[in-house]
Amino acid sequence: MAWNLDSDRPIYAQILEVIQLRIIAGQYPPGEKIPSVRELAAEAGVNPNTMQKALSELEREGLVMAQRTSGRIVTEDMEMIRTTRNQLAREQVQMFVDKMERLGFNKKEIVALLEQMEEGEQLQR
Amino acid sequence: MSELVEVNNLTKFYDKKKLALDHMNLTIPRGRIIGLLGPNGSGKTTLIKLINGLLVPTEGEILINGKRPGPESKGCISYLPERTYFQNSMKVSELISFFADFYQDFRPERARQMLANLRISEDARLKTLSKGTKEKVQLIMVMSREAQLYILDEPIAGVDPAARDYILRTIISNYSERSSVLISTHLITDIEQVLDEVVFIRDGRVLLQDSVEHIRESRGKSVDAFFREVFAC
Numbered sequence: 001m002a003w004n005l006d007s008d009r010p011i012y013a014q015i016l017e018v019i020q021l022r023i024i025a026g027q028y029p030p031g032e033k034i035p036s037v038r039e040l041a042a043e044a045g046v047n048p049n050t051m052q053k054a055l056s057e058l059e060r061e062g063l064v065m066a067q068r069t070s071g072r073i074v075t076e077d078m079e080m081i082r083t084t085r086n087q088l089a090r091e092q093v094q095m096f097v098d099k100m101e102r103l104g105f106n107k108k109e110i111v112a113l114l115e116q117m118e119e120g121e122q123l124q125r
Numbered sequence: 126m127s128e129l130v131e132v133n134n135l136t137k138f139y140d141k142k143k144l145a146l147d148h149m150n151l152t153i154p155r156g157r158i159i160g161l162l163g164p165n166g167s168g169k170t171t172l173i174k175l176i177n178g179l180l181v182p183t184e185g186e187i188l189i190n191g192k193r194p195g196p197e198s199k200g201c202i203s204y205l206p207e208r209t210y211f212q213n214s215m216k217v218s219e220l221i222s223f224f225a226d227f228y229q230d231f232r233p234e235r236a237r238q239m240l241a242n243l244r245i246s247e248d249a250r251l252k253t254l255s256k257g258t259k260e261k262v263q264l265i266m267v268m269s270r271e272a273q274l275y276i277l278d279e280p281i282a283g284v285d286p287a288a289r290d291y292i293l294r295t296i297i298s299n300y301s302e303r304s305s306v307l308i309s310t311h312l313i314t315d316i317e318q319v320l321d322e323v324v325f326i327r328d329g330r331v332l333l334q335d336s337v338e339h340i341r342e343s344r345g346k347s348v349d350a351f352f353r354e355v356f357a358c
Contacts, residue, residue, distance in 0.1 A: 005318060007314070007317075007346075007347035007349065007350070008341065008345060008346050008347050008350070009341060010338050010341045010342045011318055011337070011338060011341070012338055038297070038298060038300070041297050041298075041300075042294045042297045042298045044318075045290065045293055045294060045297070045318055045319065046297075046318045046319065047158055047297070047318065047319050047320060047321055047337070048297060048300050049156075049157075049321055050321075050337075050338065
């Protein structure tokens with residue numbers, strides 16, 4: 001998951017999403033340390049204060065926890081990771097549905113189209 | 126503690142006729158990376174030269190750590206001018222000794238590491254280097270000091286995109302809560318992600334000072350797009 005940042009949205013919100021995705025995808029596993037603010041800022045090519053703000057927000061949400069010594073670890077609360085995953089999935093589906101509705105499809109037609117495509121793929125195999 | 130830089134009512138006339146800075150007020154706090162943005166002739170370089178004590182104000186004042194520019198401020202400001210000033214006959218290695226003699230806060234090992242990362246030979250003479258490589262060498266020297274304020278006048282204009290990324294990453298990893306970086310540039314797209322704040326200047330006055338995130342949030346567009354709108358010809 002690379003840092004493909006859009007130019008017209010706040011950077012903070014975008015780096016938050018990338019880190020959430022990395023946690024959900026297991027790139028940063030539960031209970032493991034995530035890279036430091038400085039490392040993440042350099043990797044993403046963003047301002048360190050902005051990265052700091054994004055990590056503080058993740059901490060507030062509970063997805064990462066500050067360690068007593070230094071740095072942050074990913075939560076071991078699998079339920080919380082699953083909740084975040086579902087929430088992101090819902091947002092993606094909502095965006096997809098919005099686009100399809102702009103193309104003139106209703107929900108029923110969208111589902112029918114998905115099933116049709118699924119069958120097509122199975123036939124090809 | 127006083128602000129890192131305070132610019133109060135600063136005015137600069139050239140030859141008593143040409144007004145370059147017009148009662149400018151500006152504060153540069155510690156621990157920020159700030160973009161100084163404005164069209165050609167808006168006063169960016171004049172302001173930078175005044176902060177560095179290379180020009181004398183016509184009116185108003187500049188305070189660095191509460192004091193006017195002088196030997197003390199030169200000791201804590203690392204300045205990259207828009208033109209190179211190095212002796213062309215010098216070798217890169219001689220330049221390193223030169224900087225080490227001149228500045229107490231210069232870290233030769235940091236400079237050598239960056240030169241190695243960009244595959245620039247210490248044995249090379251400056252006159253044999255391309256324009257872009259010379260600019261890289263100069264920036265490496267400037268960033269290898271442990272200064273309180275780095276002032277970079279058009280630091281990335283002449284270098285290729287890959288080196289540009291390296292330079293920006295260098296600025297990010299050098300960042301500390303005590304020091305600030307002031308970058309003047311036209312290439313906003315390349316650097317806006319790295320900046321905390323931007324200062325737009327026009328006709329020698331500060332038009333706006335705001336955080337990059339606030340501009341993106343409130344205007345729904347990049348700083349680059351906003352700049353084009355504000356300064357549309």
